[in-house]
Amino acid sequence: MARQSLRETLLDAGFRTIWDAGYSASGVRDIVAAAGAKPGSFTNHFPSKEAFVGEVLDRYFAYVSGLVETALAADGTPPVxxxxxxxxxxxxxxxxADWARGCMIGNLSLETVVHSExxxxxxxxxFERWRQPFANCIREGQASGEIDDRFEADDLADFLLSSWQGAMLRMKVERSPEPLERFKRIIFATTFGKVPS
Known part of the structure; x- marks a missing residue:
């Protein structure tokens, strides 16, 4: 059986470390230690922590994209x-995750954007790529009359993702699902509720 490359081991360890501790609290030494690697090994594979986190972020988005694709698949279920x-x-x-973890994209958005262009x-x-499948689903609902078309599908998709990120932030603060459930109750009774006549 082929041995996993040290680069992959570092990425796996870094993914877990950043999930657990966040960007600022995850040092290169922490990542290397979690990977069981030698101290100098990180710079053999990654030019900087910033570049490394960019790859971790790409991995996470690929995972989320898979969830989006499955959930929004046109399988006969109406768009809403x-x-x-x-x-x-x-x-x-x-x-x-006991309502403590949130979304890595949202977490890194809060933590890194001031420090890393x-x-x-x-x-x-x-966020632009993430919005697209939601906009397509919403557009389909607008075409069938299920979703109000007073707003552009892209704007509604953006609103959905941004508001959901805010609900997850409150969830982490409260360690409770209530912010998520409140969000879902309201958005499906208003924005994605019955189209006004």
């Missing part, structure tokens, strides 16, 4: 049902 399905899938994952630009790009 698929949006609910996504939020419910994420809620179950947040529950597994490359990471800020990467996050801008991630």
């Amino acid at each position: 049902g698929r949006l609910k399905r996504y939020l419910d899938v994420i809620t179950s994952k947040l529950e597994a 490359p990471l800020r630009q990467q996050l801008v790009s991630i």
Whole structure:
């Protein structure tokens, strides 16, 4: 069996370390120690902590994109049902972390954008790509009359993601699912509720 490369081992360890401690509290030494690697090994594979975190972020977004693709898949479920399905899938994952972890994209958005222009630009790009499948689903709901079309689908998708990030932030503060459930109750009774006649 092929041995995993040290680069992959470092990325795996860094992913876990950043999840547990955040960007600022995760030093290169912590990542190397978590990987069981030698102290100089990090710079053999990554030019900086910033570049390393950029790769961790790409990995996380690939994982999230898979969840989005599955939840929003056109399988006969109406668009609003698929949006609910996504939020419910994420809620179950947040529950597994005792409402303490949140979303790595949101966490890094709060923590890095003041200090790292490359990471800020990467996050801008991630949010733009993340919005697209939601906008497509919303557009489908608008075309069928299920979702109000007074607002552009892209704007509604942006509103959904931004508001959901805020609900997750409150969830982490309160260590409770109530901010998530409140968000879902309100958004599906208003924005994605019955189209006004």
